[in-house]
Structures are given as C-alpha cells and as structure tokens.
Amino acid sequence: MIVGVKLIIAVTDGDWFDLLSRKPNLSEVNFWAPSAANFRALQPGELFLFKLHAPRNYIVGGGIFAYATALPCSLAWEAFGEGNGARSLLEMRSRIARYRRADPGDRSDFEIGCRVLTQPFFFDERDWISAPSSWSPNIVTFKTYGTDDAEGLALWEAVNDRLHQPQAGGF
Numbered sequence: 136m137i138v139g140v141k142l143i144i145a146v147t148d149g150d151w152f153d154l155l156s157r158k159p160n161l162s163e164v165n166f167w168a169p170s171a172a173n174f175r176a177l178q179p180g181e182l183f184l185f186k187l188h189a190p191r192n193y194i195v196g197g198g199i200f201a202y203a204t205a206l207p208c209s210l211a212w213e214a215f216g217e218g219n220g221a222r223s224l225l226e227m228r229s230r231i232a233r234y235r236r237a238d239p240g241d242r243s244d245f246e247i248g249c250r251v252l253t254q255p256f257f258f259d260e261r262d263w264i265s266a267p268s269s270w271s272p273n274i275v276t277f278k279t280y281g282t283d284d285a286e287g288l289a290l291w292e293a294v295n296d297r298l299h300q301p302q303a304g305g306f
Contacts, residue, residue, distance in 0.1 A: 139281045139282045139283035139287075140181070140182065140281065140282040140287075140291060141177060141178075141181050141182075141279065141280075141281050142177075142181060142182035142183070142184060142279075142280050142281070142282075142287065142290065142291065143176050143177060143181075143182075143183055143184065143277045143278065143279050143280065144184045144185070144186050144194060144266070144267075144270070144277060144278055144280065144290075145166065145183065145184070145185050145186065145250075145276065145277035146185075146186055146187075146188060146276060146277065147166070147185040147186065147187060147188075147195075148188070148220065148230060148234075149187055149188060149191070150220065150221075150230070151166075151219075151220030151221070151230075152185065152187060152195055152196065152220070152257070154217065154220050154221065154222065155217075155218070155220050155255065155257060156195075156196065156257035158217065161218060161255050162253065162254070163198075163201065163215070163218060163251055163252060163253045163254075163255065164198060164215070164218045164219075164220065164251075164252050164255045165211055165214070165215040165218055165219045165220075165249050165250070165251055165252075166183065166185065166198075166249075166250040166251075166252055167211060167219060167220075167227075167231070167247045167248060167249055167250070168247060168248035168249075168250070168276070169231050169234035169235045169245070169247060169248075170235065170246075170247070170248060171205035171246040171247060171248050172248055173203075173248075174203035174248055174250055175203075176277060176279055177200040178200070179200060179201055179202060180199060180200065181199070181200050182197060182199065182200070182291070182294070183197055183198055183199070183200040183250065183252050184196070184197035184290075184294065185197060186266055186270075189272055192265065192266040192270065193263035193264060193265060193266065194258075194263065194264040194265075194266065194290075194294075195257065195258050195263050196255065196256050196257035196258050197252070197255070197256060197294065198252030198253060198254055198255035198256065199252060199253045199254045200250065200251075200252060201251045201252060201253045202251050203248065203249065203250050203251070204248075204249050204251075205246050205247065205248055205249065206246065206247060206249050207244040207245070207246050207247075208224070208227065208228050208231055208244055208245045208246075208247055209224065209244050211227075211247055211249055212224040212227060215249075215251075228245070231245050231247060232245070256298060258297055262297045262300075264290070264293050264294070264297070267280070267286050267289075267290060268286070269286055
C-alpha cells in the first residue's frame, strides 16, 4: 500500500525569500507568521513549500517542517537571527508590524507564529514552479495538498525533479 504524502504551499514575503535564498548552507529557517495562531496543518517531517505573493505566483522553495511554536518577536530573533529572513530585529519587527497593520509607534514585542523548517531549499528563478491551478488568489496563508490527488502528486514530482538536479541540493 502506498501512503500519501501531505504538503502545504504557504505565501511568503518576497524580502524573506530574497535574503534567505542568498544564504548558502542554512540548516533551518523560521517561516514566521505575524500572529501567534496555532499551526497544525503538518506533522514533523512533512513538506512545507513557499510561494511568492501575487503577481509572482510561483513556488520558489521549501523545507521540511520540524515544529511550530509561538514566540515574542525578540526571542524569535535571538533563536534564528537572519534565519528569520531579515537583516536585523528592527527590520523583522517592522515587517511584522506592517502585516499586522499595527500602529508604527507600537513598541510591543509582538508574539508571532514560528514554523521551523529544516533543510531549507531555494530554487533559482528558472526552476520556479507555477502555482497549481486550484490556487485561489484570495489565499493569504496556505493551502494543503497531498500526493493522493493528481495536483498534489504533480507538485511533489516537480519539487523532487528540481531537488535532484545536479546543481540543486536534495533532502
């Protein structure tokens, strides 16, 4: 019996992707969310993919989901540093405030959702994967797929093809 594989595609900030895609040999990254809502879409070891905001509707990389937790922004910075996809705590906090639509004068240590990914990978632009046809423009967080349906299987195969090219890293 073949067991299906579950994966998600999550929308990511272009600046987060741009910074991290230029950092070789990352062992883990924090795919943070601006709020601390629980994340239960994946189990440890499942595939977490990221897609840029429209109009760049492409899957540009991913990682292996390790765990999710909620942390104050300052602790997330201490734990992951530039693995948060920002050059400084101030830059990270500014992005969080923008996504939360917080008052720019608010100095709260925002609690954020941390989705920790191991073995992150970032595709070169020539290898970006178009978002699946079922991807709706009004999705603002993520959508779950599985290899037990044609679209999820095609996505799984496209990612694996790219990861197993000589210039790309594998799992």
